[in-house]
Amino acid sequence: MGRVSMFDCFEGEPKTSLKECLQLYWGYRLLELAQIHGLQVDEGTSDADIIEQLIPKMLDNFPNDVEYLNETEWLFLNRVKQNPNEEMNDIEKKQYATLKWFGYAYLFNHNGHIYPVIPKELLSLLPQSYSEEFERRVERKQKLFTYTLALVNLYGAYRIEQLVDVWNMYNKEKITVDDAKEYVRAMDKRQGYFWYDKGYVVSNLMEDEKQYLALIKNSYRGPYFLPTKSDIAFYSDIEHSLSSSYFKKIEEFIWSKNILDENEVEDLLYDILGVFQLDLSLEVIIDMLKDMGIELNDEDEAEEFMRMLRVASDNTRKWGLRGHMPAELGKSRAKVPVDGPQLQKPQPRTVKKIGRNDPCYCGSGKKYKHCCGKI
Template identity: 30%
Template sequence: MNNTESITSPSQTGLVNLLQSNTKDVMMSIAEKHEIKVYKSHTKTKMAENMKEPLLQNLPGLLSYMDSNSQETLKKVMNFKDSETIFDFLDAKPLATLAEHGYLYVEEEDGKFHPFLADEVKEAVKELAENEEFQQATAENLEFSKYLTALIHLYGIYSVEQYVKVWNEHHAEAITEETASAVIARLADWDVQFTFEENLVTSVLFEAEEIDKEGLKRILHVDYYMPTKEDVDYYENYWIDTNSLQYLNMKQYIFGKELDEVKKNRVLYTIAEGAVIGKSGEKLYQSITKQDFTFENKEEVTKFVELFKELREHARTWHNHGFTVQELASSQLVKSANVKLGKQQPVTAHKVGRNEPCPCGSGKKYKKCHGK
């Protein structure tokens, strides 16, 4: 991220002046992102002056592709001086995108570093809030973003071709794969949830949770669940059907534990996410115990395993391309594609020997874990 030395005077926070606070190499990188032809042999002042107007002209196009999270980040930056603002990991990518495009800088105040926009950029953002054309473009791109997010929650990894199939199913005006690729690439500048390479949209959770994606890449040709329009609206915000009997049973179990409500909700979210994405038993155990969730005895472990198995089998999982186990079992998809039903690394419920692995998934022998 661009950095400036303790800027306190408003006259120093104009775009031309701030651009010059970068090295020439950084200025060249910013110019390249905007497709501006500048010469490194020129002075920084001349380079900055040549870059200013194109940067301001390109601002609406860039900002119109912000997802809802990035829009909130921009609001934080705009209102930083007027309210107590806390930036977190969800803000990192939007802040980086603004900085890499030459719009955002950092000032030091009382030993703390604060992000801010160049004066002209801040004024332009305020004007865009009243610009109908910009608001319409933003709304259209948020619709693209909604479909991206919903399909990430349902599939984990999918091709542009699949995105276009779902989009065209629910929109009168069809789009091409070329159009979709261009839009997704622009959205990828902002959205923290996915990467976009080789025409594949891939959830960042594959890497974060160390989930094998190669197996899913090998079956990209297999049919995907086709969500309804209502599904898209729902799965934009949820991993799992929170009204299902299986989810409500798990919720009742979790909320019966001695934890504060915030931790209960976090544990429940972790479990629901884990059921969908294919988190291993050991990983799931580690995640929920870090949130102070514990099993008191063997009966609790067995009960949890049964509830999780039911939840997983009724969820729309990545390993089954958004289908539930029941849907696949009753269809010809598995037979025709010669693909086995997707399975998580098992956490099975059976009579456990003292020298066998504990069914909680900790990796320890039962006698040294919940068999004590």
């Protein structure tokens, strides 16, 4: 994760009011902020009118939105609050990406120094001293995000009741299904990893309702794989499968071809992981390599690479097996059925909110996952 670059900043002396900061944006970005904050405006609305409508809405939303920040974002917010006029050249994108997405944080490059700004109207809404109740709510929401994401990475799509069951198994403070629904619905617009639909929490790699319902219909009917409490954080890392020794061998093989750059390798590895998670035919991966200009030299190399794929696939937790590995259920690669055309290679969900493969909202021109979403 790199430090903030000058490209992420507005040039000039830092602004301090919310109106001044919003006036730095125009057009699509203001329409985007309007949608994020629940305003109904059309493309014919002037920038000035959108800003006037946004200000009271953002002031109303801010106290609730900040309760959903993760620990890293909280540290950044409090650092700015305590030192509002202090330069911070050591900022990392993951510290402010969510706040920037909501229009709550702005970075200014003034004479070569970076100054973060949380508009003064927003800072005034933060409690002067955090009560135990406030801290408890924030901590619970941060932990709920970890649990929700861990189960998304394991299952692909699951009933909200599964989140409640796993949470209540490991935590003294219990939650209800209504608590979980309220949280997941609120988080739906705040991140690019999962979404909520008709009682299901769904990976953002699932394109639409049809795809995730097909996954559920064709899934193993036994119990879910249940991570231990200590493993929840591990599975919440979207790259946990990519860190296995089996996957590293595939990565080394791809690099040995000297065809792709770093971002292309990362994209390919995510696509391969998607094939494994959905338990698609391994031939799909061979086609991916060909499309990217990677050829297998001979039959021996092809056989060795397919062996790598089979081993890695058998050691990947399958969405169609409710988070189990094939070996845990006594299934080999040859025995696990390959889903038909109902399940396709995962694609980014086509929605207005940011997704991992969407252009980053900071305007860098990079994909979100290679920019502000690279956490």
